[in-house]
Amino acid sequence: MAGGLEMRRGTSLFEGVASLKPGQDPGEVEKLIYEEFDRIKNAGVTPAEMEKIRVQDRLQQAESMTSTLNRARTLGRYAVYFHDPNLVNTILANYSEVKPSDVQRVARQYLGETRRTVVLTVPKAPTPGTPDR
Amino acid sequence: MRIWRNIGTFKLLAATIGAAALLHGVSWSQTSPADDKSIPASKVERLNRAPVSKDILRVRLPRPVETILPNGINVLILEDHRFPLINVHFEINGSGPIYEPSNLPGLAGATAQQLTEGTKTRTSKQIAEQIDSLGANLSAFAPFGSGSTVLTASGLSDNFDQWFALTTDVLLHPSFPTDELTQYKGRAKPILLQQRVQPNFLANQTLNRVLYGAYPAAVMSSTPESIDALTPAMLADWHENRYAPQNTILAISGDVRVSTLMPKLRQALSDWQKSKASANFPASPPPASKTKIYLVDRPGSVQTTLLMGNLAIERGDPDYPALIVLNEVLGASAASRLFLNLREEKGYTYGVYSSVSARKYAGPWTAGGDLRTEVTDGAMTEFLRELNRIRDEKVPDAELDSARRSVVARFALSLESPQQLIGYAITRKSYNLPADYWDKYPVQIAMITADDVQRVAKKYVDPATMQVVAVGDAAKIKGVMEKYGTVEMVDAAGKTAGEASKSVGGAQP
Numbered sequence: 001m002a003g004g005l006e007m008r009r010g011t012s013l014f015e016g017v018a019s020l021k022p023g024q025d026p027g028e029v030e031k032l033i034y035e036e037f038d039r040i041k042n043a044g045v046t047p048a049e050m051e052k053i054r055v056q057d058r059l060q061q062a063e064s065m066t067s068t069l070n071r072a073r074t075l076g077r078y079a080v081y082f083h084d085p086n087l088v089n090t091i092l093a094n095y096s097e098v099k100p101s102d103v104q105r106v107a108r109q110y111l112g113e114t115r116r117t118v119v120l121t122v123p124k125a126p127t128p129g130t131p132d133r
Numbered sequence: 134m135r136i137w138r139n140i141g142t143f144k145l146l147a148a149t150i151g152a153a154a155l156l157h158g159v160s161w162s163q164t165s166p167a168d169d170k171s172i173p174a175s176k177v178e179r180l181n182r183a184p185v186s187k188d189i190l191r192v193r194l195p196r197p198v199e200t201i202l203p204n205g206i207n208v209l210i211l212e213d214h215r216f217p218l219i220n221v222h223f224e225i226n227g228s229g230p231i232y233e234p235s236n237l238p239g240l241a242g243a244t245a246q247q248l249t250e251g252t253k254t255r256t257s258k259q260i261a262e263q264i265d266s267l268g269a270n271l272s273a274f275a276p277f278g279s280g281s282t283v284l285t286a287s288g289l290s291d292n293f294d295q296w297f298a299l300t301t302d303v304l305l306h307p308s309f310p311t312d313e314l315t316q317y318k319g320r321a322k323p324i325l326l327q328q329r330v331q332p333n334f335l336a337n338q339t340l341n342r343v344l345y346g347a348y349p350a351a352v353m354s355s356t357p358e359s360i361d362a363l364t365p366a367m368l369a370d371w372h373e374n375r376y377a378p379q380n381t382i383l384a385i386s387g388d389v390r391v392s393t394l395m396p397k398l399r400q401a402l403s404d405w406q407k408s409k410a411s412a413n414f415p416a417s418p419p420p421a422s423k424t425k426i427y428l429v430d431r432p433g434s435v436q437t438t439l440l441m442g443n444l445a446i447e448r449g450d451p452d453y454p455a456l457i458v459l460n461e462v463l464g465a466s467a468a469s470r471l472f473l474n475l476r477e478e479k480g481y482t483y484g485v486y487s488s489v490s491a492r493k494y495a496g497p498w499t500a501g502g503d504l505r506t507e508v509t510d511g512a513m514t515e516f517l518r519e520l521n522r523i524r525d526e527k528v529p530d531a532e533l534d535s536a537r538r539s540v541v542a543r544f545a546l547s548l549e550s551p552q553q554l555i556g557y558a559i560t561r562k563s564y565n566l567p568a569d570y571w572d573k574y575p576v577q578i579a580m581i582t583a584d585d586v587q588r589v590a591k592k593y594v595d596p597a598t599m600q601v602v603a604v605g606d607a608a609k610i611k612g613v614m615e616k617y618g619t620v621e622m623v624d625a626a627g628k629t630a631g632e633a634s635k636s637v638g639g640a641q642p
Contacts, residue, residue: 048266055268059289062216068549 205379219387227412228375239355290388386555417495430607437605442499
């Protein structure tokens with residue numbers, strides 16, 4: 001499964017998407033996801049996890065900058081969204097100032113039960129004669 | 134911008150977004166022919182007034198440093214310090230599916246995939262966790278039709294030593310754990326079933342089988358029997374005997390220094406011993422000499438997937454640039470003849486394309502696409518019209534010019550990517566092309582004339598000898614296809630009726 005948020009000027013959604021193997025119980029998976037939310041809210045994140053995220057961010061940033069089109073797109077987006085095209089040079093430093101306590105704080109603030117919308121997309125019952133998936 | 138992060142084993146999101154975009158495109162385009170208010174392509178007057186430079190692109194690609202290690206590994210290193218990134222690519226020739234025993238299709242792919250599932254000192258989970266925490270990527274694959282296994286790794290330059298140590302560990306000391314192979318088998322079998330309901334796979338599988346016959350490039354997938362038969366010992370043997378340093382190209386590009394990297398490579402790879410494995414290819418089979426139609430029945434299918442073609446050239450053939458230009462005119466893009474005719478003008482399809490594939494053995498030219506069932510006949514007529522037109526008439530200057538420019542412009546744009554640059558170096562090395570091959574490539578393309586295109590069209594693209602595959606509702610299209618040649622029915626395993634009855638006796642195909 002994957003999750004994340006969209007960079008926007010206005011309010012953005014934090015989304016998570018899980019695709020289940022056939023036969024798995026969506027309710028069980030949903031419960032496991034909330035347990036992970038609770039783990040961050042209650043226990044926070046470890047310095048090793050923070051370091052992993054920083055390394056991955058650096059790699060992602062460097063890889064996206066190898067394309068001329070992406071450099072232009074990123075400069076444009078930072079200029080339009082934040083009036084600061086120079087973010088292209090400083091955004092990683094901004095991220096590096098995020099502390100484990102900040103992560104715990106926003107998890108408590110945004111990942112609450114009353115703020116979420118859950119969509120379940122379930123396949124139709126198979127028609128007889130079609131091959132097994 | 135989406136800042137998505139994979140937090141599990143499935144990297145589905147990008148695929149989901151891509152599929153959503155594609156589906157959107159499909160639904161839009163399929164409604165358009167019905168209430169079409171656009172102007173047919175034949176009524177469009179192309180004024181060609183866009184300001185386009187007539188200059189031929191001059192490039193000189195950065196040349197990698199080339200060395201051969203004592204155990205025979207061909208090393209290519211391309212320094213590129215613009216970004217703090219390094220890419221590593223092992224091309225292990227002689228270990229791809231081309232060399233598999235005929236009763237074990239999929240052995241090479243399973244071996245490659247299992248490299249990262251355990252080494253003598255690391256479990257599958259440890260490898261995955263370490264790669265993840267280093268922010269690196271590591272994967273190995275050996276696709277059907279290929280003579281090689283590819284192991285690639287990439288990551289940041291400041292923790293290169295750590296992720297490169299993992300890379301060489303999986304390459305040299307895989308342990309092929311039994312439980313990991315069991316899991317692999319469990320995943321591989323449903324994939325086989327899924328492939329066999331996909332019309333594109335069925336079309337490609339059938340065309341491959343009829344063009345290549347007994348040649349190993351005919352094989353496009355495992356079988357349930359071959360998956361069941363795999364054992365850890367078979368994978369270990371394949372690795373031991375087929376992964377040979379003297380057949381390997383190691384290409385490294387990015388933020389590295391040759392002077393500090395070379396001693397690391399010598400140290401990390403010195404234990405890898407030469408073996409007797411050969412990376413020679415069997416001689417290419419000849420092209421088919423008489424057209425035949427193969428029909429795969431998919432009852433209730435609303436589309437017919439058509440795929441036609443014949444064997445053409447090996448990659449080193451001097452006709453390669455002319456065929457690339459031919460393909461651009463015929464069907465490489467949405468500005469090519471097949472697309473403009475069958476989609477834009479006739480509204481038969483979402484898209485039809487042609488391709489030219491050339492490897493160490495002769496690859497085919499192909500043309501095809503998904504057509505609404507009721508226009509199967511019309512589509513065949515138009516495919517034949519376009520294939521004959523490119524043989525019988527010289528390509529007009531403006532069209533030829535635009536095709537050549539598209540090929541060169543796409544090449545030019547690809548040069549910004551460090552990975553693509555080293556990719557070109559690997560291609561040059563793999564096919565023994567001259568050192569300045571890519572420098573001269575744009576000029577070679579720009580020099581192709583209308584006579585050249587017509588000559589290679591007449592030589593290779595022949596409707597009288599091509600093989601045609603149709604995947605669709607046989608009850609509706611069998612009669613149609615019989616207008617174009619003798620029709621033979623093929624099953625979902627790619628076998629003709631005769632072959633299928635033979636294998637009932639238990640003999641391997």
